[in-house]
Amino acid sequence: GNSVTQMEGPVTLSEEAFLTINCTYTATGYPSLFWYVQYPGEGLQLLLKATKADDKGSNKGFEATYRKETTSFHLEKGSVQVSDSAVYFCALSGGSNYQLIWGAGTKLIIKP
Amino acid sequence: DAGVTQSPTHLIKTRGQHVTLRCSPISGHKSVSWYQQVLGQGPQFIFQYYEKEERGRGNFPDRFSARQFPNYSSELNVNALLLGDSALYLCASSSAQGRAGELFFGEGSRLTVL
Numbered sequence: 440g441n442s443v444t445q446m447e448g449p450v451t452l453s454e455e456a457f458l459t460i461n462c463t464y465t466a467t468g469y470p471s472l473f474w475y476v477q478y479p480g481e482g483l484q485l486l487l488k489a490t491k492a493d494d495k496g497s498n499k500g501f502e503a504t505y506r507k508e509t510t511s512f513h514l515e516k517g518s519v520q521v522s523d524s525a526v527y528f529c530a531l532s533g534g535s536n537y538q539l540i541w542g543a544g545t546k547l548i549i550k551p
Numbered sequence: 552d553a554g555v556t557q558s559p560t561h562l563i564k565t566r567g568q569h570v571t572l573r574c575s576p577i578s579g580h581k582s583v584s585w586y587q588q589v590l591g592q593g594p595q596f597i598f599q600y601y602e603k604e605e606r607g608r609g610n611f612p613d614r615f616s617a618r619q620f621p622n623y624s625s626e627l628n629v630n631a632l633l634l635g636d637s638a639l640y641l642c643a644s645s646s647a648q649g650r651a652g653e654l655f656f657g658e659g660s661r662l663t664v665l
Contacts, residue, residue: 443593482555483594483641483656528593538584538607539654541593 441466445529445542452519453550460514460545462503462529470531472496472505472512473539477526486514486527521549553578555657557642563663564632572627572660576644582606583625584654585617586641594641600625629662637664 446461464472474486474496487496492507501516512529529542556575564570576583582601586594596609600619614630623644629636639661643654 480658482658483643483654485653485655488653530593538596538599538609539594540596543591543593 441470441531441540443529443531443540443542445527445545448526448544448546449548450545451548451550454521455518456549458514458516458519458523458547460527460529460547462512462514462542464510464512464529464531466510466531472503473530473532474501474503474512474514475528475530477528477544479525483528519547519549521551523547524549555642555644555655557640557657557660559660560658561661561663563665565665566632566634568632568664569628569630570632570662572629572640572642572662574625574627574642574644574657576623576625576642577655580644580646580655581623582645583619583623584643584645585625585627586643587611588639588641588659590638597627597640632664634664637662 442465444463471490473488475483476486477483487498489496489505492505495504503512503514505512526544526546528544530539532539558573584599585597587597588594597611598617599607603619617627619625639659641656641659643656645654
């Protein structure tokens with residue numbers, strides 16, 4: 440069945456460091472891929488998405504490219520800020536039922 | 552505009568009891584989904600409703616049920632609560648009928664079963 444695997448956290452970085460959070464997936468067909476973010480005390484919110492191979496989603500300085508050949512959708516940011524501290528979830532959709540399938544989440548801690 | 556609202560935000564129940572969680576979607580959204588998020592894990596899909604009809608169901612026992620009302624709000628009901636039902640229950644709304652598109656989440660209802 441469909442599944443998503445994310446790198447385990449927490450990931451701790453200094454401000455202005457480069458960020459990569461790995462996400463790989465297993466899916467039949469052509470799923471859409473998503474990154475959601477959960478800031479402390481807030482609900483999940485969509486960060487970016489890509490709906491087909493080689494698409495690049497981007498938002499708030501974050502980017503992720505849908506790589507079908509490596510079944511990956513890694514999240515990157517060139518220079519992180521303390522305000523980026525949150526839990527990041529990779530997810531995919533597709534198939535005959537209407538649901539998102541989620542990774543376990545990666546907690547990101549940015550130190551000033 | 553109001554986002555997705557859920558109630559109650561926190562509740563404590565004992566094993567064997569029943570719980571009802573409520574969700575109001577964003578105005579104009581006709582699809583509501585429910586997810587269970589256990590601490591340290593990603594959300595698990597429970598149900599999706601669109602136009603008051605169940606369109607999808609995850610791998611949860613029959614103790615879990617839901618419905619959607621004419622105003623598109625929704626209730627999630629869980630009977631015969633078990634300790635393992637302790638989790639954050641998330642409601643999400645979307646305007647899409649078909650494949651899951653962008654979901655807008657509420658802040659969740661945190662259920663503790665003692």
